[in-house]
Amino acid sequence: MASDGKTVTGIKTESGETLTADIVVVNADLVYAYNNLFPQTTPSSTKSYANSLTKRAGSCSSISFYWSLSQKIPELQTHNIFLADEYRESFDAIFDRQSIPHEPSFYVNVPSRVDPTAAPEGKEAIVILVPVGHLQNTRTTSPSTPGLPAELDWPALITSVRKSIIRIIETRTSCASIEPLITNEITNSPLSWESEFNLSKGSILGLSHSFFNVLAFRPQTRAKGLKNCYFVGASTHPGTGVPIVLAGAKITTAQVLDDLGMEKPWGKGSLFEILHPEKSHT
Ligand SMILES: Cc1cc2nc3c(=O)[nH]c(=O)nc-3n(C[C@H](O)[C@H](O)[C@H](O)COP(=O)(O)OP(=O)(O)OC[C@H]3O[C@@H](n4cnc5c(N)ncnc54)[C@H](O)[C@@H]3O)c2cc1C
Structure with a gap:
């Protein structure tokens, strides 16, 4: 400015x-x-x-997956919410401890179900939003000041959350194996919400x-x-x-x-x- x-x-x-x-x-x-x-x-x-x-206090962050799938998953609706059995505990993990619940609760949106331009015919576009805690520190204002709380190992957590949500969707809906259907994938996490979108601590709201x-x-x-x-x-x-x-x-x-x-x-x-x-x- x-x-x-x-x-x-x-x-x-x-x-x-x-x-x-x-x-x-x-x-x-x-x-x-x-x-x-x-x-x-x-x-x-x-x-x-x-x-x-x-x-x-910042709002929560998310790990979001954007998938192109080579075929439709008819078992999914346009809007799908998968709540953890221990959902109270999962919200405490996000909002009180700024971390990731052991068993995630998440939202799956299938835009191609209502918008034919969202994916080629016979294929599917899927957006998955897994609410998680925000970063402990702001990358831009407190780079590596001693004494700040340690950040979680986000790359490892993204891998583990991805496995969990695929398992949960497959188990709860009895749909076909998802992994082999993914032809393209974009992922956002607290790290990218902050570094690419300039959201302090990756707080998405x-x-x-x-x-x-x-x-x-x-x-x-x-x-x-x-x-x-x-x-x-x-x-x-x-x-x-x-x-x-x-x-x-x-x-x-x-x-x-x-x-x-x-x-x-x-x-x-x-x-x-x-x-x-x-x-x-x-
Ligand atoms: C994954 C996700 C899911 C959400 N779900 C919902 C929902 O279901 N319902 C709901 O109501 N809200 C939802 N939100 C929140 C909602 O998107 C935001 O509250 C709203 O978009 C904020 O509007 P804004 O104008 O502050 O920011 P934005 O709409 O993000 O606009 C900020 C703009 O500033 C630009 N910018 C950033 N840095 C610079 C810079 N240095 N110079 C110039 N420009 C810059 C960005 O490029 C962007 O265009 C969600 C957010 C996310 C991330």
Whole structure:
């Protein structure tokens, strides 16, 4: 981000180009952005706020598998949830101990069941989401500080979770052997959610909705210590998840327009009425 120390003046791209702007709205993960995208010249109070954000409760992470299968698995529905027998224990492992349950609970989505473009005819596309704990540390803010809790051996855990979920799907649905059907595979884990998608600690929903992360406690949409810089997205006000994030974008838009002394195009009506004027009169 480019700034004169107090006010944002634009952004710097990876290639080193500076794009000037009157305002900047940040959509990247808020915790990551405060710690990695803000200019070095921000006041020390902003830097300590950025550091404090890394200590806040994060949401869970996931190990996600994306498979192309050479044939359909009719035993699976579009949406499938496989709950561990000890599901209470499995949620404690994720949310209290930031680890992986001994027996995972997971969600299997088969997009090709409802969308014929998701896979060639007769074949299947499958997405598997295994909720797991987030990383103990942020890679970007605390590289190898002594005394930090050790990370789990994620590559080994991914291999073991993959074996478990294949076994569970096969056993519970009596479907054909899955392994020989996998023709292409992409995997995401807490490590890649952080390194490729810039999600602090690999928390897939950003900051959690724990008590001290909601309402007045949630990081504000106006950036701290940097004028004309705003946030949208999961970790800012009002919260995470696609519907809330979309509603939040309207809050930020209203704030920007208020700060610029500009009229809101939706007047007193709702965003729905602007987008669908034909329906708003019925
Ligand atoms: C596996 C998974 C499953 C989920 N399931 C659900 C669900 O079922 N229901 C639900 O409501 N929510 C779900 N979520 C959460 C939901 O996707 C998020 O809450 C929501 O997308 C967050 O919106 P956002 O705008 O904050 O982030 P995003 O939509 O991720 O947008 C952030 C953008 O910032 C960009 N970016 C990152 N770093 C930089 C940078 N340095 N410079 C420029 N741009 C950058 C990224 O490329 C990305 O385009 C899920 C998330 C994951 C990962």
